[in-house]
Amino acid sequence: MGARVFGEPVRRREDARLLTGRGRFLDDLGPGALAAAFVRSPHAHARIADIDVSGALDVDGLVAVYTWEDLPGRVGEPLPLLIPHPALTHGRTGYPLARDVVRHVGEPVAMVVARDRYLAEDAAERIRVEYEPRPVVVGVEAAARAAHLVHDDVPGNVGAVLVQEVGDAAAAVAAAPHVLEFRLEIERSASTPLEGRGVRARWDAADESLRVYSSTQASTGVRAAIAARLGLPNGKVEVVAPDVGGGFGVKIVHPWPEEVLVPWAARLLGREIAWAEDRREHFVSAAHERGQVQDVRVGFDGDGRVLGLDVRVLHDHGAYTPYGIIIPIITSTQLPGPYKLGAYRAEVTSLYTNTLIVTPYRGAGRPQAVFCMERTMDRIARHLGLDRADVRAANLIQPDEFPYDQGLTFQDGRPLVYDSGDYPELLRRVRAMIGWDGFAAEQAAAAARGRRVGVGLGVYVEGTGVGPYEGGHVEIDTAGRVLVSTGLTSQGQSHETVFAQIAAEELGVPIDDVRVTTGDTRRFGYAVGTFASRAAVLSGNAIALACRRVREKALRIAGEALEADPRDLDITGGVVHVRGDPSASIPLRTVAVLSNPLRYAFDAETAAATQFATARPVTEPPVAPGEEPGLEGRGYYSPVRSTFAAGAHAAIVEVDPDTAEIAILRYVVVHDCGRLVNPMVVEGQIHGGVAQGIGGALYERLVYDGSGQLLNASFMDFLMPYATEIPHIETGHLETPSPLNPLGIKGAGEAGVIPVSAVIASAVEDAEGVRIDAMPLSPDALWQLRSRRSRSTDPGAC
């Protein structure tokens, strides 16, 4: 083994280029491309009566204008429904360019191609579209009332009704000694990466092939979709995810209309075309998440043990369902979290509205689920006069109960069975770190000085590392370079570093010799994508398996060369040697030479592999049966089911008695994602997740008015936190390895964001004594809760 790198805070290999302006993001790929711009619907729901492009035609630099009628065959078909599910009885997707009807503001209606983006927008501005507005459906309650329909052929605006059930929840609640019933609301937010979407395509007419760059989380999926729609073999379409400026879920959707249209037009025009989304476009035409209304009925005993939980969720999925009902599935299955609930039932009604599509944003339905479960735990504690942490403790799954089967079906279609964990320890540690048990005294002391402080906590379980699979390819070349590739993509998760650590450790090579490529179909054609905290689990393990294959082959070839038993060999610092005899050794680069029997040498080194130089017996073929030339190997990791990470967060907040401004004084995270590959990277992921969670808890809401206009489609009005809004985050790690995969790791990407709204609600409630049922919580909303409480004797009070 080389110097240990697995588990170490190895510095990032991505940084050298990103710090010096040499990153290659979609819009950085150089000159020479025409620019595309889109005419997008200003109406939330309308019939298109006419499109008049004549005004655009005399714009200097205009190359082409396209509407739906120009799109041939499969190019003009509705976009795919990516994840079909039996409960999604009325799935609907949009067209790449609107055909007859638009159903949300921002839906693309026409595409313009011009010499540069300024001119393309000049032309787009001159295209006149005549709309006949239709009644608009905004908000889940209006959708459920169904006075108007988003799709004429979807009765009640209901896309899906999903039921998850273990035992008879209604009966269990009815029979319980204590019952509470309440409603919770979570508003819309969005991933909002700082780089928007983008796509660039170049058609090679002689080769009849297409090169596409996309700021995507799923380059192989984009390739499959483009190939199918343009009638090309997969092998003639290359899709590369270059450096991607954040994804957080939104870029997993594919193909976007633009990912179909830009390559199609590039081929048609024989010109390279690029489109980089601008900020307003991103707000109105990418995707949102989070919005849900939850009606909760819970029955429990005198110790706070939940005997039955019955939740009905109204989920707003926007105008179309390209990503299926993954968010409802995750909300309804992750809701029980770390608890044993007795009977459980969740019924999610997923509804159409005339708003932007709703697809996963970091956490993907879990923040809503955890908000529901943890608000419920707090309610039970208040009702019984018990400590909130104790009520949670009374319900936790115990360490000796793993694997623990929740009896539900998870988002991968597999049983929701928790593989490992220690939830009581997570709770114990977070209590200790935040000073839970002594907090009442602190709170009283602060109150005596006129300050309102409160503490809150939340515990969660996160299904990570979902299948179906990822693969890895590892090649050691004759210069000793270790080239690692995997098909999934990177948007800042440090994959180049983390996967290099795994490869260096498995192969016994210096990490500096390892180069990692992700998200490039030219290097690896089979992949699923980056989402669901799965990259380290899936590609990490696949790369480890590929490395083990390469290592085995290297030892066998080295064994022949050194006349040693491969079982006596080890690899250190890129050199294969006999254990205990450093003099008997051979560098991997030489093993790579020997792995490829040659007729023609291209330098002195490779001469060793030519036919008159090798020691292989002349009675055997140079490449043995079942063998392949080259020191390379491929591995796939396909998990039987997801692995479940977990964590507990706690926060202390202070609320201004006059202005109701909420400040987070401390934020503590105890996190368990199994074995840590790189603690620096995991902590970075947690920090970023918590910051997004704080945004969702206190600042970020996407506000649609009654006519379906998004009122805050800019960074001026949609309040993403700056450094001044985010507290110092204290982290602690527990490492409960997953028994499901060779490396024992679990996903870490989404953990930070998941319980934050629940934790902040719990803490503000503790500080204020008013019930918090809706997030995000603005000072204005809190001030109104206070006013309502002071006006009446009960409703708002806890």
Next chain:
Amino acid sequence: MEETHEIALTVNGVHRTARVPARRLLSDLLRHDLGLTGTHVGCEHGVCGCCTVLLDGDPVRSCLMLGVTAAGHEVTTVEGLAAPDGTLSPVQRAFRECHGLQCGFCTPGFLCTVTALLRETPDPTREQVLEGISGNLCRCTGYQNIVRSVHRAAELLARPDGEGGR
């Protein structure tokens, strides 16, 4: 045809000229006319700070300036922060040491902002750091490691032995 203007400016110490329409943003001039794509555009309405460059040493949002108004001025972009031999500046090194970046899209704006901040305030308090970077959005890091990076950069800059770089 749109009217264009010949402009000359100094970018990263190099005299550059370009012929651009009056409406061309400085960010687009740098990125698309001069090929300096390290400066990124995150919102084009002056809020995110990704496009921050130094204009005569002061941080400005290059998406809120027209290219023609930069004529005759000295612009420093992220490509101009390292030494000519490629040695990273103390600010760049600090961001690397402290894991102050993830996707790296907002990073050029932060690096320019922090370079100017530390020139003005070589030994900032935590509050001064927060205030100093409060015009730059980052969606990845949660800022904690960026704040650490700024303090670390101040340390590196303060070393008299040149360990701190230029």
